Amino acid sequence: MSKRILTGIQPSGILHIGNYFGAMRSAIELQNQNPGNTFLFIADLHSLTVNPEPADLRMRVQRLALDFLACGLDPEKTAFFRQSDINGVCELTWILNTITNLGLLERAHSYKDKIAKGFVPNNGLFSYPVLMAADILIYQSDLVPVGKDQKQHLEITRDLAIRFNQVYKKDVFKIPEPIISESVAVVPGTDGQKMSKSYNNTIELFGEEKAIRKKIMSIPTDSTPMEAPKDPDKCNIFALYKLFSTQEQIDALAAKYRAGNFGYGHAKQALFEAYMEFFAPMRKRREELLKDPGYIEDVLKKGAERANAVAAVTMDKVRRTVGLK
Ligand code: ADP
Ligand code: TRP
Numbered sequence: 001m002s003k004r005i006l007t008g009i010q011p012s013g014i015l016h017i018g019n020y021f022g023a024m025r026s027a028i029e030l031q032n033q034n035p036g037n038t039f040l041f042i043a044d045l046h047s048l049t050v051n052p053e054p055a056d057l058r059m060r061v062q063r064l065a066l067d068f069l070a071c072g073l074d075p076e077k078t079a080f081f082r083q084s085d086i087n088g089v090c091e092l093t094w095i096l097n098t099i100t101n102l103g104l105l106e107r108a109h110s111y112k113d114k115i116a117k118g119f120v121p122n123n124g125l126f127s128y129p130v131l132m133a134a135d136i137l138i139y140q141s142d143l144v145p146v147g148k149d150q151k152q153h154l155e156i157t158r159d160l161a162i163r164f165n166q167v168y169k170k171d172v173f174k175i176p177e178p179i180i181s182e183s184v185a186v187v188p189g190t191d192g193q194k195m196s197k198s199y200n201n202t203i204e205l206f207g208e209e210k211a212i213r214k215k216i217m218s219i220p221t222d223s224t225p226m227e228a229p230k231d232p233d234k235c236n237i238f239a240l241y242k243l244f245s246t247q248e249q250i251d252a253l254a255a256k257y258r259a260g261n262f263g264y265g266h267a268k269q270a271l272f273e274a275y276m277e278f279f280a281p282m283r284k285r286r287e288e289l290l291k292d293p294g295y296i297e298d299v300l301k302k303g304a305e306r307a308n309a310v311a312a313v314t315m316d317k318v319r320r321t322v323g324l325k
Pocket of ligand 2 (some may be wrong): 132
């Protein structure tokens with residue numbers, strides 16, 4: 001049996017190219033590692049911990065699904081579903097809560113960070129890692145690829161799985177292994193800091209062509225005159241251009257920077273063209289998907305059926321083990 005790979009993504013906003021290169025692309029590529037045994041879900045229950053507007057949450061879930069499918073997620077290879085469509089996730093969260101020491105959750109960085117930022121925590125935010133453990137353990141996942149920021153949540157998941165198995169003296173849960181992507185390059189924003197929706201420096205993944213052009217054309221640059229040679233490695237436009245280009249194209253643009261008589265306006269135009277060319281097939285696919293609004297719902301429903309079948313087996317075991325059945 002091939003190893004089951006699972007990961008979840010929060011529907012936290014309009015996707016930008018930092019999300020694409022930093023997270024989405026590798027999440028989609030997982031489907032080719034273990035076709036048929038990869039699970040990817042939209043963590044809508046986790047999003048509730050920050051009390052979003054209902055219409056906004058619904059829209060973000062739809063858009064996330066659309067954008068992933070447009071970027072090449074193949075729902076035949078990867079079961080793609082909404083977290084909240086899985087029976088048993090909330091029940092398992094409760095059961096795991098009953099074996100979770102408060103201290104374990106009090107030490108969670110994500111919780112401590114939110115409090116430090118002035119958030120008034122609700123109980124959902126506090127037990128966020130328990131819900132995440134339920135997400136992972138319910139599918140008996142072997143491997144869980146996540147970013148560095150989720151490392152501690154995976155440790156908590158492993159702790160809870162081990163503790164449950166010990167308390168009930170039975171190997172109910174598989175102990176999952178994290179795959180931490182330490183090496184993902186940080187995509188810079190239009191201002192040179194890390195691209196992030198919190199810094200208002202993003203280039204949208206599926207923005208309107210005109211808006212993208214405007215965003216790229218307004219990237220701040222220094223005042224080196226047009227004629228002067230420039231160092232590509234000190235230029236943010238060049239750093240972004242690299243994401244979309246082959247080594248040959250990168251070398252060619254670097255040579256133009258160094259030769260002089262090549263202004264930042266020219267570099268921005270090259271970046272805009274590279275962006276449009278890179279995303280053209282995905283934009284086309286997205287347009288097609290938009291013409292068939294039932295498709296996304298259908299994909300998520302089928303994905304949920306596959307995931308529910310696996311979850312049901314675990315939950316039956318769990319209920320018997322704890323004495324509910
Ligand atoms: P944001 O910083 O815009 O709020 P999120 O925290 O929602 O983005 O990130 C979602 C995913 O995208 C995470 O896995 C994160 O590591 C990745 N990501 C976000 N911004 C970048 C970036 N600038 N470079 C690389 N990866 C990024
Ligand atoms: N907490 C994760 C994040 O913010 C999302 C997530 C929820 C997740 N459940 C998961 C990731 C289970 C991996 C496995 O990125």
